[in-house]
Amino acid sequence: MIExxxxxxxxxxxxxxxxxxxxxxxxxxxxxxxxxxxGGQLSEIYPKKPIYDIPGYPMVMAQELVDNLAKxxxxxxxxxxxxxxxxxxxxxxxxxxxxxxxEGTIIHAKVVAIAAGLGCFEPRKPEIPGxxxxxxxxxxxxxxxxxxxxGKKVIISGGGDSALDWAIHLESLGAEVSLVHRSSxxxxxxxxxxxxxxxxxNQQIELFLNSQxxxxxxxxxxxxxxxxxxxxxxxxxxxxxFIPLFGLSPKLGPIEHWSLNLDKNAIVVNTKDFxxxxxxxxxxxxxxxxxxxxKLILCGFHEAALMAHGAFKYIFPEKRINLKYTTxxxxxxx
Amino acid sequence: xxxxIKIEVIDPAMESHTLELPTDMGxxxxxxxxxxxxxxxxxxxxxxxxATCHVEILEGLDQLPDPQESELDMLDTLPxxxxxxxxxxxxxxxxxxxGLKVRILS
Numbered sequence: 001m002i003e004x005x006x007x008x009x010x011x012x013x014x015x016x017x018x019x020x021x022x023x024x025x026x027x028x029x030x031x032x033x034x035x036x037x038x039g040g041q042l043s044e045i046y047p048k049k050p051i052y053d054i055p056g057y058p059m060v061m062a063q064e065l066v067d068n069l070a071k072x073x074x075x076x077x078x079x080x081x082x083x084x085x086x087x088x089x090x091x092x093x094x095x096x097x098x099x100x101x102x103e104g105t106i107i108h109a110k111v112v113a114i115a116a117g118l119g120c121f122e123p124r125k126p127e128i129p130g131x132x133x134x135x136x137x138x139x140x141x142x143x144x145x146x147x148x149x150x151g152k153k154v155i156i157s158g159g160g161d162s163a164l165d166w167a168i169h170l171e172s173l174g175a176e177v178s179l180v181h182r183s184s185x186x187x188x189x190x191x192x193x194x195x196x197x198x199x200x201x202n203q204q205i206e207l208f209l210n211s212q213x214x215x216x217x218x219x220x221x222x223x224x225x226x227x228x229x230x231x232x233x234x235x236x237x238x239x240x241x242f243i244p245l246f247g248l249s250p251k252l253g254p255i256e257h258w259s260l261n262l263d264k265n266a267i268v269v270n271t272k273d274f275x276x277x278x279x280x281x282x283x284x285x286x287x288x289x290x291x292x293x294x295k296l297i298l299c300g301f302h303e304a305a306l307m308a309h310g311a312f313k314y315i316f317p318e319k320r321i322n323l324k325y326t327t328x329x330x331x332x333x334x
Numbered sequence: 335x336x337x338x339i340k341i342e343v344i345d346p347a348m349e350s351h352t353l354e355l356p357t358d359m360g361x362x363x364x365x366x367x368x369x370x371x372x373x374x375x376x377x378x379x380x381x382x383x384x385a386t387c388h389v390e391i392l393e394g395l396d397q398l399p400d401p402q403e404s405e406l407d408m409l410d411t412l413p414x415x416x417x418x419x420x421x422x423x424x425x426x427x428x429x430x431x432x433g434l435k436v437r438i439l440s
Contacts, residue, residue: 126413160411
């Protein structure tokens, strides 16, 4: 079990800055994020886009901001659980929280700060009847353990970079790879497209263009699938694993069922310390809402600072906080 | 003087709404849909990077400018692509869009 002062749900820019603000009050943080890396949508969606409205930076690239925030947080020794999603929480009699992730990791925290942005990124699923019945039974949306596919018949569907990259990689490991794409050409990185075309020419991977997977078949495990081409011709293929790769889309996820007060997929908070209607659970950044809310990174930073003070008062109701400035003794003093 | 156009929006519940939109404010269709209270995520804020503002143009597709490369790239990653698929963040409101009929894809 992981023990921490504040469990921060979401490792985007606001969650990362909350480590710093909590650290100034000697509170330690553990962050959980469903993505395999920190940075939230900045790293996942637009790492190479410039941002112009971060105070003190006339322009900063999204990934650079994430890297800097992580560096800024480092003196306060944060810990991370990545690639897992918080599924549920339980409030204990002493006011602390027990949180459980999708992989069964248990975190015991005195305070919870939800900094989950627009929710957690989930795979976009193609509309194929019965798709969800085959999840974990041959249908996968992520490649977590590439070695699993060695010697197996793998069908990847999608036309983006991840579909191309995984087709190339899994073939190189020794999987029997087919790639299915709706249109006649790929718009991914030219190098990857060329590589896939070469592999197809050498019959190392089988390419099905202008085709879509329309049906899945199998008893307990996925056994075969039906491809339908633009002329409505059908073809049945044997398969061990079907991996549809159509990118990620954010969903509010399990937080929806935490009985928090919600308004249009955002968590309602007070503006004193951004606490929700459940004492000890705070919400900061794009996930929260209050009168006048602006979904800006800089507003999330402000909310993180006030949240940290609210968290301190929740944990130590008797103690007073003296606001100290980092300019006086540096951060070593904290 | 503000120029207004009218468009018809079909929401995910298949209900029709008429919106009056200004053409002189440099707004995108995504921004107008959000402002109109429609449930549209637009995660990336309008950079053609997330496809969560995907709409289907039911009428008036030929009144629109052709999609840029970045929009085509992103549309291509979607599992469901329709003939009238566009990213609403890439459509700037102009007079030519008067009478457009748009369906929001949930």
